[in-house]
Amino acid sequence: MGQRLELQALLVDLLGSSNVYFQPPPTVNMNYPCIVYNRIGVTIHFANNKPYKHKKRYQVTVIDSNPDSDIPDKVAALPTCSFDRFFSADNLNHDIYNLFF
DSSP: OHHHHHHHHHHHHHHTSSOEEESOOTTOOOOSSEEEEEEEEEEEEEETTEEEEEEEEEEEEEEESOTTOSHHHHHHTSTTEEEEEEEEETTEEEEEEEEEO
């Protein structure tokens, strides 16, 4: 649990506001710009048939009405982060990244 809270704090600091949501239910009213993140998997490395290292993988979505926002660039600069896809819906831009943390 501690690592996820560290990621939460990192994303809040990166965004510059508390509009960071972890696995929000549909009833949550989000304020924009925001970052939404979900855990989507784990990568495990093995040695001698035993796990010795694992990293959780998160899907991080930056949602912003500004198409020229610098927030996606800040997320993309995080170590072990890779761009996944972009889409626009309801006049909001969604930049989606995969992040191992």
